[in-house]
Amino acid sequence: xxxxxxxxxxxxxxxxxxxxxxxxxxxxxxxxxxxxxxxxxxxxxxxxxxxxxxxxxxxxxxxxxxxxxxxxxxxxxxxxxxxxxxxxxxxxxxxxxxxxxxxxxxxxxxxxxxxxxxxxxxxxxxxxxxxxxxxxxxxxxxxxxxxxxxxxxxxxxxxxxxxxxxxxxxxxxxxxxxxxxxxxxxxxxxxxxxxxxxxxxxxxxxxxxxxxxxxxxxxxxxxxxxxxxxxxxxxxxxxxxxxxxxxxxxxxxxxxxxxxxxxxxxxxxxxxxxxxxxxxxxxxxxxxxxxxxxxxxxxxxxxxxxxxxxxxxxxxxxxxxxxxxxxxxxxxxxxxxxxxxxxxxxxxxxxxxxxxxxxxxxxxxxxxxxxxxxxxxxxxxxxxxxxxxx
Amino acid sequence: xxxxxxxxxxxxxxxxxxxxxxxxxxxxxxxxxxxxxxxxxxxxxxxxxxxxxxxxxxxxxxxxxxxxxxxxxxxxxxxxxxxxxxxxxxxxxxxxxxxxxxxxxxxxxxxxxxxxxxxxxxxxxxxxxxxxxxxxxxxxxxxxxxxxxxxxxxxxxxxxxxxxxxxxxxxxxxxxxxxxxxxxxxxxxxxxxxxxxxxxxxxxxxxxxxxxxxxxxxxxxxxxxxxxxxxxxxxxxxxxxxxxxxxxxxxxxxxxxxxxxxxxxxxxxxxxxxxxxxxxxxxxxxxxxxxxxxxxxxxxxxxxxxxxxxxx
Numbered sequence: 001x002x003x004x005x006x007x008x009x010x011x012x013x014x015x016x017x018x019x020x021x022x023x024x025x026x027x028x029x030x031x032x033x034x035x036x037x038x039x040x041x042x043x044x045x046x047x048x049x050x051x052x053x054x055x056x057x058x059x060x061x062x063x064x065x066x067x068x069x070x071x072x073x074x075x076x077x078x079x080x081x082x083x084x085x086x087x088x089x090x091x092x093x094x095x096x097x098x099x100x101x102x103x104x105x106x107x108x109x110x111x112x113x114x115x116x117x118x119x120x121x122x123x124x125x126x127x128x129x130x131x132x133x134x135x136x137x138x139x140x141x142x143x144x145x146x147x148x149x150x151x152x153x154x155x156x157x158x159x160x161x162x163x164x165x166x167x168x169x170x171x172x173x174x175x176x177x178x179x180x181x182x183x184x185x186x187x188x189x190x191x192x193x194x195x196x197x198x199x200x201x202x203x204x205x206x207x208x209x210x211x212x213x214x215x216x217x218x219x220x221x222x223x224x225x226x227x228x229x230x231x232x233x234x235x236x237x238x239x240x241x242x243x244x245x246x247x248x249x250x251x252x253x254x255x256x257x258x259x260x261x262x263x264x265x266x267x268x269x270x271x272x273x274x275x276x277x278x279x280x281x282x283x284x285x286x287x288x289x290x291x292x293x294x295x296x297x298x299x300x301x302x303x304x305x306x307x308x309x310x311x312x313x314x315x316x317x318x319x320x321x322x323x324x325x326x327x328x329x330x331x332x333x334x335x336x337x338x339x340x341x342x343x344x345x346x347x348x349x350x351x352x353x354x355x356x357x358x359x360x361x362x363x364x365x366x367x368x369x370x371x372x373x374x375x376x377x378x379x380x381x382x383x384x385x386x387x388x389x390x
Numbered sequence: 391x392x393x394x395x396x397x398x399x400x401x402x403x404x405x406x407x408x409x410x411x412x413x414x415x416x417x418x419x420x421x422x423x424x425x426x427x428x429x430x431x432x433x434x435x436x437x438x439x440x441x442x443x444x445x446x447x448x449x450x451x452x453x454x455x456x457x458x459x460x461x462x463x464x465x466x467x468x469x470x471x472x473x474x475x476x477x478x479x480x481x482x483x484x485x486x487x488x489x490x491x492x493x494x495x496x497x498x499x500x501x502x503x504x505x506x507x508x509x510x511x512x513x514x515x516x517x518x519x520x521x522x523x524x525x526x527x528x529x530x531x532x533x534x535x536x537x538x539x540x541x542x543x544x545x546x547x548x549x550x551x552x553x554x555x556x557x558x559x560x561x562x563x564x565x566x567x568x569x570x571x572x573x574x575x576x577x578x579x580x581x582x583x584x585x586x587x588x589x590x591x592x593x594x595x596x597x598x599x600x601x602x603x604x605x606x607x608x609x610x611x612x613x614x615x616x617x618x619x620x621x622x623x624x625x626x627x628x629x630x631x632x633x634x635x636x637x638x639x640x641x642x643x644x645x646x647x648x649x650x651x652x653x654x655x656x657x658x659x660x661x662x663x664x665x666x667x668x669x670x671x672x673x674x675x676x677x678x679x680x681x682x683x684x685x686x687x688x689x690x691x692x693x694x695x696x697x698x699x700x701x702x
Contacts, residue, residue, distance in 0.1 A: 001494075008482065008490045015481035213479070216443055220477035224538065227441050227471050228494035229463035235494075386445045386460055389404060390438065 001230055005238025009210050013246055019205055024250045027199035028257055034191045035262045049084050050123045053096055053105035056087040060108040065142075069134050083130075103127055125323045132326075133353075190349060192264045194319035197344035199254050200280030201310045203247035207288030208306060210239040212299055215292065217390045219299075236382065240285060247281040267352040272360065276351070279367045280344040286374035287340070293378040313341035343367045392419045392455075394546055394577045395440065400449035402432075402439055402601075409435040410446070411601040417579060417594075422572055424592030425581040426688065432601035433581040434474060437548050440579075441471065453546065467495055470544030474551040476535045478523050484534055485510070485519045488541050495542035509541035512567055529560025536567060546577045553587065565590065585688035597692060604695045609688075616686035616694050618644055620663055624653040624671075625680040633674060640666065 013019060054060060054070065061067065072078055074085045086096065093105035097118055104117035104127050113131050117124040212218045214235055216226035225235060255277060258264040266273045291302050311319075316339055318325030325345070328336050336342040347363035354360070395417040402410040410432045417423045425433045438444040440451050442460045451458045453465050478487045488506045496502040510516055513533040523531055532552060540547060549568065553561045568591055572578060582588060588595055589609055596606040605615055629648055637655065638646050642663060644656045657663045664683045671678060693699060 001497075004490070004493045008479075008486070008493075011486065012479050012481040220473055220475045221479060223443060223473055224471065224477040224491060225494065226443060227466060227469060228491070229467040230494045231463075386442060388445050390443055 001234045002238045002241075005235050006242050009239040009242030010245065012213070013206055013210060013242060016209065019209055022205055023199070023202050023247065024253065027195050027202065027250075027254050030198070031192060031195045031254065031258050031262055031264075034195065038191060049082060050127060051084045051086070051102045052127060053086045053088050053093040053102050055090050055093060055105065055107045057108060059111075060106075063108060065138050066108070066113070066134060073130070106131065120323060125321075125326065128326060129322070189265065189352070190318045190322045190325065190345060192258055192262075193345040193348040194314045194317050194341060195258070196251070196254065196277065196348060197280060197317060197341040198310060198314045198319065199251055200247070200277060200344055201284045201287060201313065201341060203243070203250065203281050203284035204288030204291065204306055204310070205303065206243035206246055207240055207285045208292045208302060209288075209299070210243050211236060211289055211292035212302070214239055217296075217387045218292070223390065232382070240289065243288065244281065244285050247284060248278065251277040251281055265352070266348065269351055272351055272357075273348065276344060276347045276360075276364065279364050279371075280340070280347075282371045283340045283344070283367045286371040286378070289378045290374040293381040310341070313339050317342035317345040337366070338370070340367060340370050343370070393417065393452075394419050394454060395423075395579070396450075396452040397436075397440065398450045400436065400439055400446060400451065402435055402444060402446040409601050410439065413449070413601070413603060415596055415603070415606060417577060419577055420572070420575050421593040422568070422578040422580055422591050424588035424595040425579065425598060426583065426585060426588050426595055426692075427581075427598035428583055430600075431583075431598040433598055434550055435601075436598075437471075437550055437579065437581065441469070441548070467542075468545045470539045470542065470547045472536050472539040472547070472549045472552050474554060476523075476531050478531075478534055478538055480523050483520050483522055484515055484526070484537075487523070487534060488537050491538040492541040505541050505543060508543075509537040512540070512570065513537045514563055527557070527560075529556040529563075532556050532560060532564065536564060540571065544576070546579075547571060548579045548581075550581050551583070552580075553582070553584065585692075589688060595688070597688070597695065599692075599696055605691065612688060612691050613686050616690045617658060618656045618686050618690060619659045620657040621684045621686070621690075622655045622657070622664055622667060623680070623682055623684070624655075624667070624678050625651055626653055626671075626676060626678045627651050629653060629676065633676060637667070637670070640670075 070083065070085055072080050073083045075081055086093075086102065088096075090107065093102070093107075093116075096102045097105060097116065100118075103121075103123040104115055107114040107116065113135065115128055115131055117127065213221050214225055214232075215222040226232065252274075255266070255273065259266060288306070291306055295302055295305065297305075316324060316328050316335060319341075325336070325342070328342075336346070343363045343366045347360050347367070350359035350363065351357075393416040395415075397416070398414050400410055400413040401408065413432075413436060415423075425436065427433050435444065439446045439449075440453070440458065442451075442458050442462070453462075454468065456462065456465055458465055479490065482490060485506065488509055489502065492502050492506055492509070496505060510519060513536055515530065515533055515537060518526060518530060518534075523534065526534060536549075536552060539549075552568075553564055556564065565587065568578060568580070572591075580588070580591060593608065594606065595609060595612055597604045597612065605612055629651075634646060634648055634653070637643065637653075640663075642657045642659055644658045645654075646656075647654045655663075655667070664681070668681065689699060
């Protein structure tokens with residue numbers, strides 16, 4: 001029975017041109033569009049050096065990590081050169097900002113780095129991104145310093161030596177601080193990651209369509225199936241397998257296409273990229289199942305809901321610009337914590353930028369929890385065998 | 391004969407609307423039961439309750455002597471249903487559609503293939519095996535709908551308005567199929583609002599309105615409900631008023647009307663009314679184009695019981 005349903009569900013799904021377009025072709029078209037639209041911008045941005053000012057106060061001067069990193073990023077001879085830094089006081093910085101001489105200035109105060117900008121453009125986003133990246137690595141660097149002190153058993157060790165060791169670690173790629181350098185920074189990468197997230201979630205259309213067809217309160221075919229002597233759970237399971245197989249084929253084609261043709265860099269850990277796609281597709285599958293079983297409205301309305309929800313989720317996770325992801329992460333982090341598109345995007349992002357799999361694992365775990373919750377709710381709804389009206 | 395279906399005191403309510411009101415009836419093995427009633431009379435709801443698709447507030451339903459539940463797979467394996475709305479996959483061919491639905495009942499592939507071909511032959515879709523539903527006309531689509539419901543050779547079939555919006559050729563084909571199935575010993579529950587179909591097909595008839603049974607019995611038994619026994623229609627040009635008045639005085643005449651050259655006379659009872667009328671018209675040298683007599687129809691019964699036409 002499982003095979004019978006799997007076989008015919010595959011046939012039904014493959015014959016539906018609309019579904020195939022949205023789940024297979026549309027993400028590829030969107031990725032091509034992003035490539036065409038952003039590659040030029042990115043090339044231009046690579047040439048830009050961002051002018052900033054740093055308030056040269058005591059707190060800044062005592063922050064070796066920022067100081068060293070900024071020294072590297074503003075070194076014209078370095079391949080990491082991307083910042084033109086003016087060290088000055090607050091009033092001059094304000095004046096420079098008013099005169100549009102700088103993108104923004106940084107004020108180190110009360111153990112915080114305050115970024116003061118005038119506009120919300122690409123340079124401002126990159127500046128935020130750089131500061132964020134250094135901040136997030138500061139903890140790891142501090143641990144390295146502590147280790148260095150412990151290993152050398154010398155509490156009065158020369159700070160310069162520690163910094164050099166830290167820098168050495170950094171340059172050894174143990175910490176990918178150099179990823180925020182001009183050479184590697186690709187803020188458009190996040191757009192491609194959101195396309196992968198969107199493709200995973202659009203897979204929901206497959207599961208929603210095929211499960212909808214099998215429910216008596218949703219379709220006439222469902223009524224006919226419901227009065228057959230076949231177990232409803234097996235029928236639904238066969239349908240879900242079929243949609244999952246197609247989802248995985250679609251996402252694999254997208255990954256291969258973006259990687260080989262569009263040259264999107266997914267980093268060195270391809271198996272984990274595929275694992276993200278597999279778990280992301282499961283989230284899409286469960287979203288479709290949830291919409292099919294729990295939401296009581298016609299199929300077109302469900303597709304409308306699905307597309308709207310997915311696009312909103314992708315938008316919030318940075319599809320239309322990384323600034324949005326940054327804003328949400330900073331101001332309403334809970335939104336992105338429960339946003340499956342962000343979980344997928346962030347998993348790919350963390351896989352690329354961090355050696356540690358902590359953040360990646362957290363995203364994968366969140367996706368699994370998201371999927372399980374939706375599947376359990378759908379199963380409870382599916383257990384009902386009679387309806388008040390059909 | 392055994393009762394294949396036993397329905398007792400079935401009541402189904404949608405909020406404040408009582409769709410099925412305390413319905414009780416039995417269906418005997420091998421017979422065709424017709425559920426006749428206008429749209430919204432509760433026919434489809436009754437079937438959906440019997441099939442355990444719908445919750446109901448009151449009553450018991452037994453099929454093949456056992457209580458019908460959603461997980462009564464042994465009962466379900468002997469049932470076939472042809473719903474009012476066509477229930478097929480648009481993405482599958484005629485053959486694949488029948489194979490899919492038949493496969494929900496018959497696991498053996500060889501046997502299934504044989505059954506599918508039988509069903510295709512029965513409904514006359516041999517030339518359309520590889521066609522997709524959207525390539526079929528309305529009538530052929532209805533035939534596919536039937537094939538999907540009967541391919542597994544069920545002992546009990548529910549047909550819910552299977553001839554709605556089909557061409558006369560397909561309609562005749564569908565009615566012939568139903569007769570064939572009946573001749574093979576299948577028990578059938580047939581819902582329709584076309585009284586002619588019920589008159590042609592059904593052994594037992596239930597007339598429903600507003601969820602209630604108005605009358606049930608054989609065709610002849612139901613016609614007893616009608617107060618008239620005969621209707622005579624005569625096409626006459628320029629009939630004089632005095633002749634109409636004289637015919638009114640005939641024994642057994644109930645009503646008489648003359649509009650647009652059509653004289654319509656209804657009789658309460660009596661025999662040889664037609665002969666008497668022909669003799670009278672001849673004696674008065676009244677020339678007529680057409681004259682014919684009719685027995686009361688189920689529509690007359692419905693009119694008698696509800697005061698409205700079946701198709702109102």
